[in-house]
Amino acid sequence: MDPATIVFYMLSALILGAGILAVTTRKIFRAAIYLLFSLTGIAGLYFWMQYEFIAAVQIIVYVGGIVVLIIFSIFLTHTGGMDMPAALKSRKLFAALAVLSGFLLTVTQITRHSFNISGKVAVESNVRAIGLGMLGTGEGGFALPFEVVSILLLSAMIGCIVIAIKNPSRS
Amino acid sequence: MIDPDLILILLFLPLLSFVINGLFGRKLPGSIAGMLGSVSILISFLLSMSVAYTYFFQVGNISGVYESLVPFQMTWLRFSENFSINIGLLADPISMMMIVVVTFISLMVHIFSLGYMKGEERYETYYSFLSLFTFSMLGLVLASNIFQTYIFWELVGVSSFLLIGYYYQKPSAVAASKKAFIVTRFADLGFLIGILVLSYYSETFEFVTLTERLVPGDSEYSQAASSAGFLGISALTWGLVMIFIGGAGKSAMFPLHIWLPDAMEGPTPVSALIHAATMVVAGVYLVARLFPVFSLACPVALDVVAWTGIGSALFAALIACTQTDIKRVLAYSTMSQIGYMMFALGVSGYGGEQGLGYMAAMFHLFTHAMFKALLFLGAGVIIHYVHSNDLKDMGGLRKVLPITSITFLIGCLAIAGIPPFSGFFSKEEILLASSHSNFGIYIVALITAGLTAFYMFRLYFSIFWSKKIEVNSGHRHEGSFSMLAPLLILAVFAAISGFIPFGSFVTSDGTVLETHFHLEFSILPVSLSVAGIFLAWLLYKNTSSVPGRIADKAGTVYKVIYKKFYIDEVYEFITKKIIFQLIARPAAWFDKTIVDGMVNTAAAATQVFSLSISGFQSGKLQHYAFYFIGGAIGLALLFIYYLS
Amino acid sequence: MSPIGLNHMLILSTALFFIGVYGFLTRRNLVTLLMSIELILNSVNINFLAFNKYLYPEKLDGLFFSLFIIAIAAAEAAVAIAIIINLYRSHQSIDVEDADSLRY
Numbered sequence: 042m043d044p045a046t047i048v049f050y051m052l053s054a055l056i057l058g059a060g061i062l063a064v065t066t067r068k069i070f071r072a073a074i075y076l077l078f079s080l081t082g083i084a085g086l087y088f089w090m091q092y093e094f095i096a097a098v099q100i101i102v103y104v105g106g107i108v109v110l111i112i113f114s115i116f117l118t119h120t121g122g123m124d125m126p127a128a129l130k131s132r133k134l135f136a137a138l139a140v141l142s143g144f145l146l147t148v149t150q151i152t153r154h155s156f157n158i159s160g161k162v163a164v165e166s167n168v169r170a171i172g173l174g175m176l177g178t179g180e181g182g183f184a185l186p187f188e189v190v191s192i193l194l195l196s197a198m199i200g201c202i203v204i205a206i207k208n209p210s211r212s
Numbered sequence: 213m214i215d216p217d218l219i220l221i222l223l224f225l226p227l228l229s230f231v232i233n234g235l236f237g238r239k240l241p242g243s244i245a246g247m248l249g250s251v252s253i254l255i256s257f258l259l260s261m262s263v264a265y266t267y268f269f270q271v272g273n274i275s276g277v278y279e280s281l282v283p284f285q286m287t288w289l290r291f292s293e294n295f296s297i298n299i300g301l302l303a304d305p306i307s308m309m310m311i312v313v314v315t316f317i318s319l320m321v322h323i324f325s326l327g328y329m330k331g332e333e334r335y336e337t338y339y340s341f342l343s344l345f346t347f348s349m350l351g352l353v354l355a356s357n358i359f360q361t362y363i364f365w366e367l368v369g370v371s372s373f374l375l376i377g378y379y380y381q382k383p384s385a386v387a388a389s390k391k392a393f394i395v396t397r398f399a400d401l402g403f404l405i406g407i408l409v410l411s412y413y414s415e416t417f418e419f420v421t422l423t424e425r426l427v428p429g430d431s432e433y434s435q436a437a438s439s440a441g442f443l444g445i446s447a448l449t450w451g452l453v454m455i456f457i458g459g460a461g462k463s464a465m466f467p468l469h470i471w472l473p474d475a476m477e478g479p480t481p482v483s484a485l486i487h488a489a490t491m492v493v494a495g496v497y498l499v500a501r502l503f504p505v506f507s508l509a510c511p512v513a514l515d516v517v518a519w520t521g522i523g524s525a526l527f528a529a530l531i532a533c534t535q536t537d538i539k540r541v542l543a544y545s546t547m548s549q550i551g552y553m554m555f556a557l558g559v560s561g562y563g564g565e566q567g568l569g570y571m572a573a574m575f576h577l578f579t580h581a582m583f584k585a586l587l588f589l590g591a592g593v594i595i596h597y598v599h600s601n602d603l604k605d606m607g608g609l610r611k612v613l614p615i616t617s618i619t620f621l622i623g624c625l626a627i628a629g630i631p632p633f634s635g636f637f638s639k640e641e642i643l644l645a646s647s648h649s650n651f652g653i654y655i656v657a658l659i660t661a662g663l664t665a666f667y668m669f670r671l672y673f674s675i676f677w678s679k680k681i682e683v684n685s686g687h688r689h690e691g692s693f694s695m696l697a698p699l700l701i702l703a704v705f706a707a708i709s710g711f712i713p714f715g716s717f718v719t720s721d722g723t724v725l726e727t728h729f730h731l732e733f734s735i736l737p738v739s740l741s742v743a744g745i746f747l748a749w750l751l752y753k754n755t756s757s758v759p760g761r762i763a764d765k766a767g768t769v770y771k772v773i774y775k776k777f778y779i780d781e782v783y784e785f786i787t788k789k790i791i792f793q794l795i796a797r798p799a800a801w802f803d804k805t806i807v808d809g810m811v812n813t814a815a816a817a818t819q820v821f822s823l824s825i826s827g828f829q830s831g832k833l834q835h836y837a838f839y840f841i842g843g844a845i846g847l848a849l850l851f852i853y854y855l856s
Numbered sequence: 857m858s859p860i861g862l863n864h865m866l867i868l869s870t871a872l873f874f875i876g877v878y879g880f881l882t883r884r885n886l887v888t889l890l891m892s893i894e895l896i897l898n899s900v901n902i903n904f905l906a907f908n909k910y911l912y913p914e915k916l917d918g919l920f921f922s923l924f925i926i927a928i929a930a931a932e933a934a935v936a937i938a939i940i941i942n943l944y945r946s947h948q949s950i951d952v953e954d955a956d957s958l959r960y
Contacts, residue, residue, distance in 0.1 A: 049860045053868050060872055060895055064879030069888065076891045083898050090909055095922060099901075102926050107894060107933045114887055114937045118944045126951070128882045132834070136881035139838060143845045144874045150852070151866045156911060158862060163913035174916055175923075183920045190927050197931035205938035207945075831959030833889075833952055834881050841877060 048089060055082035067124045069115055077108045094171055214266055216284035219301050222259035222311070223350050225252045226318075230343040237336025243326060245336035249343050250322040256346070257315035264308040268717055272303070278722035280304035280420055282356050297417055300356030305718040306500055306574060310353035313581045314490050318346045320698040321485040324589050327694035328481055328596060338378060342485070345371035349490050353497060357417040358407050361498070365403065365462065368494065369396045372486050376478040388474035395471040399461020406455030409447055410505075413437035423504045434509055445512075452506055452513035456499060456520075463495030464547045465554060466524040470780055472547055476539035480595055483539060484588035488546050489581035496553045496577060503570060503720060507562040518558020522653050522660075525551030527777070529663035533670070534763075534774040536603045538591050541671050542584070545627065548664060549580050555657070556642040559649040560720065567720030568648070571727075572641030575714040579634040582709055583626040586702035590620040593691045593699070594675060603671075607679030607755070613690050617676045619703040624672045626706045628665035628741045631734075634710035640734050641727060661737050665744030673752035865906035872899035886940050886950040890933060897929045 059079035063072050080103045087096035115121050164170065178184045229252040237245040272278045285300035322342060329338055348367035355361040370393075377389030411417050414425040414433045425433040426448065437448035457468075464472035475487050486492070499506060499517055506514045525548045532544035553573045560569025593616045598605050610617040626635035639661065647654040690696065715725035751759050763770045772778065828839070872895060879892030901922045908918025944950050 046860055049864070056868070057871055057875065060875045063895070064875060064883065064888070064892055069885060072888050072891060076894065079895065080898065083902065086902065087905065090905060092905055092909075092919060095905065095919060095926075098923060098926055102930050103894070103898070107930055110933060110937055111887060111891065114940055117941055118887070118950050120885065120887070120950065125883075125885050125888070128884055133882055135838065136878050139841050139845065139881070140874045140878045143841065143877070144870060146845060146848060146852075147870045147874075148867060151863060151870065156862050158910050159913060161914045163909070164916060166916060166919060170916065171919065174920060181915070181917075186920075186924055190924055194927065194931050197935055201934045201938040204935070205941045826960045829960040831956030833955070834883075838881050841881070 045089070049086075052082055052086045052089060055079070056086065067127060069120055069125055070112075073108060073112050073115065076111070077104055080104050080108065092166055094166065094168055214263060214271060214281060214283045214303050216301060218259050218263050219283060219303070219354065222256040222263065222315070223301075223347065223354060225256050225259075226343040226347040226350065228252065230340045230347060233336045233340035233343060237340060240336060243330065243335070245339045246322070246326045246329070249339035250319070250326065252343065253315060253319045253322050253346060256350070257312075257319045260311040260315045263303070264312050267303050267308045268305075272305070272308075276723060278305045278717070278719075282420065285356060295415055297359050298357055299360060300418070301354045302356035302419060303354075305722065306497065307353050309574065309578060309718055310497060311350060313578060314346065314349050314353065317489040317581055317585050318342070318349075318485055320585060320589070320702055321481045323694050324484075324592065324698045325479075325481045327692035328592055329479065330692075334378075338375075338479070341371060341374045341378070342482075345375065345486060345491070349494075352494060357419060358411065358422065359417045361501075362400075362403060362407060365400065365458070365494065368491050369393060369400070369462070372396075372475070372491055375482040375486060376475050378478055378482070382477065384474075385477040388471075388477040392471040392475050395468055396461045399458050399468050401458075402454040402456075402461070403458020406451045406453070406458060409451030409454065410437075413440075413447060413451070419501060423502070427504050427508045438509075446510075448505075448510050449512050452502070452510050453516055455502065456495075456513060456517055459495030459498040460520060461495070462498075463492050463550050463554070464524075465495070465520050465551065466527050467779060469524065469528070469547050470783060473540050473543045473776070476537070476543050476601075480539065480588060480592035483543070484585045484592070487543065488584040488588050492546060492550055493553070493577050493581070496550060496557065496573065499554070499557050500570065500574060503557065503560075504562060506557075507560065507720070514558050514560075516558075518555045518650070518653060521551045521554025521556070521558050522656050523551070524548070525555065525660045526656055526663075527551075529660045529667065530773050531776050532667040533663060534770065537601045538594065538603060538606070538671065538675070539588075539601055541667060542587055542591060545587075545664070545668065546584060548660060549576070549584070549627070552639070552642055552657070552660075553577055553580070555653055556645055559646045559653060561649070563721040564723065564725070567725060568641060568727075569645035570720035571715050571718060571725050572638060572645050574718045576635075576638035576642055578712075578714070579626065579638045579706070579709055582702055583623045583633075583635060583706040586619060586699060586706050587623040587627070589695075589699055589702065590616050590623065593695055596691060596695070603674050606675045608677060610676040613676075615696050615699060616690060619699040620672060620676070622703045622706055624668045627668050628745060629661060629737060630665075630741060630745075631738065632710065633707055634705070636734075636738070637710035638714075640730075640737065643737055644730065644733060647733075658737060658740060662740040662744045665741035666748050669745045669748035670752050673748055677753050678755050862906060862910040865902065865910075869899045869902040869906065872902065884952050886943070886952060886955075887937075889952065890936050890940070893936075894929065894933065897925060901925055 056079050059075045059082060063075035063079060066072050066075065080099065084096045084099040084104070087093075087099060174181060175183050175187055229249050233240075233245045233249060240248070266272075267281070268278075272281065281303040282300055283303055285298050287296050288299045290296040322339070325338065325342070329335055332338060345368065348364050348371050351364035352361055352368055355364060373389045373393040376392055377385050379385045407417075410422060410426070413436055414422045416422055416425065425431055426437060428434065434448065437451070438446045440447040442450060459465075461468040472487060472492070476483055478486075506517070528544040528547035528551065532541050532548065535541045535544065553576050556569045556573035556576065558569070560567055560573070562570075593613060594606060594609065595601055597609070597613060600606075622633065626633040629636045629639040631637075643654065643657055643661070646657050713727070715727045719725045751762075763774075775781075828835075876892045876895035876899060879895065880889060883889050883892060904918040904922045904925070908916070912918065940950055943955065947954055
């Protein structure tokens with residue numbers, strides 16, 4: 042049992058545990074916080090995988106942006122106070138059945154399939170390499186998707202404002 | 213050759229008049245509708261005279277025999293190569309005679325109705341129905357195949373229904389029209405079964421071909437028909453008896469006669485046309501049309517015809533002696549005379565001298581049409597004057613209705629068989645034919661002849677003589693010219709048509725039949741008739757209580773006859789207690805509960821099912837997501853494990 | 857390298873994915889529904905990075921892909937929040953059960 046394995050299992054426990062709590066708890070703020078823990082655990086997993094940049098992006102965007110956004114929306118919709126109503130027992134049962142069967146199916150397929158693990162040398166995943174790759178226009182360059190995503194973000198921004206804006210004519 | 217166009221025109225002109233009067237009659241001013249109907253029938257009459265003349269005197273007589281000609285034929289429904297239902301016209305002695313009779317009597321009735329129905333609210337409807345009837349009757353007699361006869365048979369029944377129920381605001385008229393239609397329709401079931409049986413064995417519907425195939429005893433068709441049997445009676449007999457049942461319904465033979473007295477609810481000219489002279493003889497016409505098959509291939513059926521005919525004749529004559537409604541008396545008289553025609557056909561043989569009965573029946577049909585129409589139209593004038601149908605409201609009318617009185621007397625003398633009027637000649641031939649073949653029938657026919665004379669003159673004396681009434685002229689009058697002219701014309705024919713040498717034209721096999729005047733034979737029937745007239749004169753010329761006392765003495769017998777032998781009550785019992793309770797009610801239950809129930813259950817099941825499925829579209833996002841995930845997992849399982 | 861192989865990572869991401877699906881099917885509040893969607897997206901991210909690390913270590917394609925997924929997830933979360941707020945304004949409730957006007 043080397044430390045990497047132990048760390049991995051601890052991170053997995055954190056991710057999955059916080060995830061389960063996030064989807065089952067009845068208090069909405071706690072769900073948001075459990076989500077936060079889960080996402081942080083995922084960031085830790087990325088660190089463990091030695092993808093530091095992605096881990097950092099995960100923390101900045103997901104934890105620092107999206108979870109905060111979610112908390113703001115909880116405030117804006119005034120549901121912070123009381124407990125959420127529970128779902129129907131039948132609903133939970135069917136969902137659990139579906140989820141369990143899906144999980145078993147997928148795991149069976151994964152374990153049956155033999156992935157040929159590549160033995161090649163890993164390329165450096167430092168910021169420089171990422172930056173060159175991201176904005177590169179040649180072979181293996183991701184400049185086009187980069188631009189497209191920027192347009193997407195712009196349209197999302199505009200869309201959010203349009204959807205959520207209060208009508209000034211309402212007086 | 214007979215020009216088929218002439219026949220088609222004379223056939224369809226009444227139909228055209230029906231359509232025009234029916235659709236536009238209301239917009240036609242005044243009595244144009246009546247004029248239109250009368251003119252079209254006049255043209256039809258002239259054309260039918262022309263066609264009959266061409267047939268009888270120019271083209272029909274082929275080497276001494278009047279042949280059946282088919283001037284027009286068109287295939288309508290082809291079932292197989294050699295079996296089809298056609299539409300055609302048949303020209304042979306009886307059809308030519310009938311078109312003359314039908315158009316002539318119809319013309320007289322049209323002219324009479326110009327005066328009688330003047331001022332009626334639905335004047336144009338009346339004339340359109342009359343034209344429809346004329347078209348149907350002409351189509352019936354001109355039909356060249358039995359199926360076409362059946363089509364026009366039904367059409368005639370419909371026209372009769374429409375005309376009997378003409379005064380539809382009277383519930384009794386509505387009931388009478390329904391009764392007529394239902395009884396004849398019920399009899400037509402027999403007719404249809406007979407058609408199917410006969411055409412199955414002879415593989416044709418055409419009259420000419422049918423008689424060719426079924427008459428010779430050794431043809432394969434008649435062998436097949438005679439050998440196949442049901443309950444011990446050959447198929448051919450069943451077929452012919454069934455057809456006769458259809459004819460008996462239309463001709464008001466016992467026991468299917470119940471509709472005829474009630475049919476008098478219609479206007480009197482209608483009774484004259486339909487229920488005296490033309491439609492009710494359709495049954496006789498049908499038997500005559502199939503006469504070769506009846507007499508040569510299946511004499512048993514002919515016996516049925518004969519006994520039904522004579523039974524109905526006596527039955528009706530007895531009842532007519534007791535009735536007090538003038539039209540009812542005439543209706544029973546019609547039934548009796550048609551019975552005469554039927555039994556004359558029944559006792560007849562085929563060919564030459566033996567075919568006397570056939571010739572006599574057709575002759576009597578011709579003369580009966582004349583004098584019975586005359587009697588009915590005269591009754592119409594009387595009813596129009598007195599505004600009532602009942603004998604007790606009439607009496608001593610000979611001073612105020614002089615023309616009617618004379619013509620009615622001529623009609624009564626004709627029907628009683630007094631020479632030299634037409635009825636004498638035709639009745640004498642019938643009695644002669646029956647005396648040659650069946651003595652029992654002859655005796656009953658003699659008795660009926662005496663009764664006929666008695667009740668007709670009972671009617672005559674009760675109407676025109678019995679009481680004395682004061683004449684106040686100017687207040688009511690006999691009738692307009694249009695009402696009296698047909699009476700005069702018909703009276704002339706009732707008087708002289710006996711002298712037509714009928715045997716030269718209409719006989720069973722088409723050859724000429726010489727008729728002779730047998731003085732010693734005729735003495736007995738004529739004296740019986742005179743005795744009947746004398747008895748009626750004694751009892752009814754002056755008002756007396758003698759008839760009443762005789763009725764009381766006869767007691768129950770009189771009551772039974774007066775109540776028309778309770779036949780209507782028997783029918784009512786059978787239909788109400790047996791048919792309704794035992795057959796109709798369960799059938800209705802079955803239809804409502806099971807048949808309707810099945811359909812309703814199917815509909816309800818579909819509705820329940822669809823409602824339960826519609827729950828899938830709940831509008832809830834998570835339901836849809838669940839279906840999506842479940843479906844994806846299912847498909848994945850399917851593809852991985854079953855369809856790899 | 858540790859004996860943690862590709863399979864372990866894949867099982868982890870699968871578990872996370874189906875936890876997210878369970879939350880999606882069960883939750884009544886729209887915001888918590890959104891949280892479950894974030895879990896699903898993250899599990900996909902883990903998948904990409906795992907494949908990149910174990911099967912194609914000489915390339916960075918999986919890494920870039922997961923970068924883009926993060927960006928898009930952020931945009932989508934923002935739009936979803938906007939819709940939730942709009943829905944709250946008109947229905948005064950963000951219960952999923954109440955948003956069923958599009959039924960049969």
